Amino acid sequence: MSTVSGSPAQKINYLLNRAVAEVIDRRELERMLLSGRKLRIKEGLDPSAPDIHLGHMVALRKMRQFQELGHQIVLIVGDWTAQIGDPSGRSATRPMLTAEQVRKNAETYLAQFFRIVDKDKTEVRFQSEWFGKFDLGDVVRLTSKFTVAQFLARDDFAKRFSEGRPIAITELLYPLLQAYDSVAIQADVELGGTDQKFNFLVGRELQEMMGQKPQQIFMVPLLVGTDGVQKMSKSLGNYIGIAEPPEDIYGKTMSIRDELIMDYFELLTDVPDEELEEFRNQLKGGANPMNLKKRLARELVRQLYGEEDARRAEEHFEKVIQKKELPDSVRECHLSFNALRFPGGEIDMRRLLRATGVAASTSEAGRLINQGAVEVDGKRITTFQCQLSSGSIIKVGKHRFIKVINADNQT
RNA sequence: GGAGGGGUGCCGGAGUGGCCAAUCGGAGCAGACUGUAAAUCUGCCGCCCUAAGGGCUACGCAGGUUCGAAUCCUGCCCCCUCCA
Numbered sequence: 001m002s003t004v005s006g007s008p009a010q011k012i013n014y015l016l017n018r019a020v021a022e023v024i025d026r027r028e029l030e031r032m033l034l035s036g037r038k039l040r041i042k043e044g045l046d047p048s049a050p051d052i053h054l055g056h057m058v059a060l061r062k063m064r065q066f067q068e069l070g071h072q073i074v075l076i077v078g079d080w081t082a083q084i085g086d087p088s089g090r091s092a093t094r095p096m097l098t099a100e101q102v103r104k105n106a107e108t109y110l111a112q113f114f115r116i117v118d119k120d121k122t123e124v125r126f127q128s129e130w131f132g133k134f135d136l137g138d139v140v141r142l143t144s145k146f147t148v149a150q151f152l153a154r155d156d157f158a159k160r161f162s163e164g165r166p167i168a169i170t171e172l173l174y175p176l177l178q179a180y181d182s183v184a185i186q187a188d189v190e191l192g193g194t195d196q197k198f199n200f201l202v203g204r205e206l207q208e209m210m211g212q213k214p215q216q217i218f219m220v221p222l223l224v225g226t227d228g229v230q231k232m233s234k235s236l237g238n239y240i241g242i243a244e245p246p247e248d249i250y251g252k253t254m255s256i257r258d259e260l261i262m263d264y265f266e267l268l269t270d271v272p273d274e275e276l277e278e279f280r281n282q283l284k285g286g287a288n289p290m291n292l293k294k295r296l297a298r299e300l301v302r303q304l305y306g307e308e309d310a311r312r313a314e315e316h317f318e319k320v321i322q323k324k325e326l327p328d329s330v331r332e333c334h335l336s337f338n339a340l341r342f343p344g345g346e347i348d349m350r351r352l353l354r355a356t357g358v359a360a361s362t363s364e365a366g367r368l369i370n371q372g373a374v375e376v377d378g379k380r381i382t383t384f385q386c387q388l389s390s391g392s393i394i395k396v397g398k399h400r401f402i403k404v405i406n407a408d409n410q411t
Numbered sequence: 412g413g414a415g416g417g418g419u420g421c422c423g424g425a426g427u428g429g430c431c432a433a434u435c436g437g438a439g440c441a442g443a444c445u446g447u448a449a450a451u452c453u454g455c456c457g458c459c460c461u462a463a464g465g466g467c468u469a470c471g472c473a474g475g476u477u478c479g480a481a482u483c484c485u486g487c488c489c490c491c492u493c494c495a
Contacts, residue, residue, distance in 0.1 A: 370462080385462095
């Protein structure tokens with residue numbers, strides 16, 4: 001994991017300026033950081049989407065920086081709010097989760113979370129610690145502090161309301177619960193994406209109402225996903241997961257559109273600002289963006305896996321994608337050739353592709369073959385039947401490879 | 412409590428008795444072009460069958476009418492809007 005070197009003052013400066021969208025209240029936070037007091041930095045975990053991707057990483061890196069300055073991360077597992085489904089930035093109601101799903105998701109999430117954030121400087125808390133004791137009276141007291149108009153001020157609520165689309169009552173509850181979390185753990189700072197601004201602000205208000213000092217709000221920019229349009233999110237499928245294999249992280253990074261390169265550098269790496277400026281000039285000067293993108297891809301894999309894996313991922317990319325050579329290792333599939341033969345004795349490639357899992361169905365496999373997407377040992381096939389020897393390499397599309405081994409011979 | 416509208420493939424959204432495995436758009440996949448970029452163009456985009464061709468499922472659920480239903484009828488479930 002990367003560490004920014006320098007004096008505490010320099011680190012604070014970096015923390016407050018690099019990859020930051022908005023801080024409320026900035027002056028106050030700066031003062032608190034300089035005071036030397038150990039701050040409690042709150043971060044919410046939404047256990048409905050267990051996989052962490054680069055979009056989350058922007059905030060996770062910030063947490064890491066806070067930790068390096070000696071502060072305490074308090075990670076809240078939203079086991080209650082997950083049952084509601086956070087409506088932030090969405091226009092549709094989300095399905096509720098069962099307690100069991102939440103627990104399982106949280107486990108996966110934490111394992112990934114601690115690849116970036118220091119576990120020893122993190123306090124993990126479950127909402128059920130406090131909401132489990134809530135009774136109706138508490139709920140009434142909590143809800144009575146705010147008005148519908150206040151909540152309708154929130155962008156997505158306002159939009160849905162005016163468009164006549166449904167807003168579940170529980171969704172209005174969401175910001176309240178999240179706000180109460182801040183009270184429960186006495187947060188000094190809450191950290192997250194800009195789409196959370198409303199919820200964060202409710203937290204501030206509620207803390208003040210309940211006699212606490214209102215938390216400072218630290219918002220990081222939202223990372224645009226691999227589609228180049230919408231924010232990175234799992235449900236949109238435009239994400240790069242931090243737990244994906246190095247080659248995939250590298251490869252997916254290479255396929256982002258050029259316009260995103262600098263954003264990614266700024267939000268996801270510690271490449272110094274001066275160097276980024278230089279990159280921008282290079283791009284303006286007509287340099288091939290691919291080279292910068294390779295640097296970016298390397299940086300990302302290095303952060304998540306280390307130098308050695310970054311180098312290997314790059315080699316893999318150059319070899320397989322750029323030079324169109326075979327990868328070093330190809331997934332092997334052992335299967336009975338005889339079970340896949342036509343009466344004439346040749347192999348039915350459609351059934352083989354399905355059996356190996358490359359295609360979801362025989363029909364799909366047939367389509368792939370008809371479209372010229374399938375190569376056997378470097379030769380494109382155009383018919384379903386094929387003479388195949390054990391150990392053949394099959395390539396489907398641009399980057400799917402399998403090696404088929406005839407299991408008939410081995411028994 | 413009253414009135415009205417609606418549930419279609421991954422999503423949006425046409426279709427109101429046969430020409431519907433279902434127009435179109437998006438997503439996705441593949442091919443061409445490339446820098447595995449983007450954009451663009453082309454094709455595919457339910458499942459199964461030895462590709463032509465055929466079969467089987469499918470339009471909220473369950474029945475029914477009909478030679479024939481996503482389309483008509485009955486019941487049920489669910490959703491939305493407006494009035495109170």
